[in-house]
Amino acid sequence: MSTWNDVGRIALDLPEAVEGQAHEGSPAYDVQKRQFARLRWDDDGREILQFWTDDREALVQGKPEAYWITKAFPSAVFAHLDRLDVGELREIVTESWRARAPKRLVKAHPEVS
Numbered sequence: 001m002s003t004w005n006d007v008g009r010i011a012l013d014l015p016e017a018v019e020g021q022a023h024e025g026s027p028a029y030d031v032q033k034r035q036f037a038r039l040r041w042d043d044d045g046r047e048i049l050q051f052w053t054d055d056r057e058a059l060v061q062g063k064p065e066a067y068w069i070t071k072a073f074p075s076a077v078f079a080h081l082d083r084l085d086v087g088e089l090r091e092i093v094t095e096s097w098r099a100r101a102p103k104r105l106v107k108a109h110p111e112v113s
Contacts, residue, residue: 001081001084002084003082004039004049006086007037007083007093008029011037015031015101015105016032017029017031022038026039031097031100031105032101034100034101035050035100036042036100036101037051037093038051039107040083041110046084047081048079049078049089050073050076051076051092052075052076052096053095053098054099055070055095059077066079077092085104094112097112098113
């Protein structure tokens with residue numbers, strides 16, 4: 001089970017990652033002013049991670065109880081944090097950083113995989 005605190009520990013280990021805020025004030029992590037992790041909540045108060053990846057369909061098909069996509073946010077993926085272990089969380093936050101960081105920054109940090 002993961003939490004937003006786990007997201008923070010992972011995110012801030014990534015190059016040029018900083019704490020940020022979404023437009024309505026919810027916590028987020030940015031790389032060069034582009035969000036790569038954002039906290040949301042469901043109606044029951046469960047923590048939801050919004051992130052970005054090229055493997056959207058594979059994630060949703062592989063673990064539909066944890067991941068989903070919506071038409072309202074066509075490039076993002078959502079996950080209930082309490083359905084993810086920390087290893088899986090590290091993979092998706094890192095992938096989201098790679099998807100959202102400028103290409104030159106990703107190229108400069110091949111160790112981030």
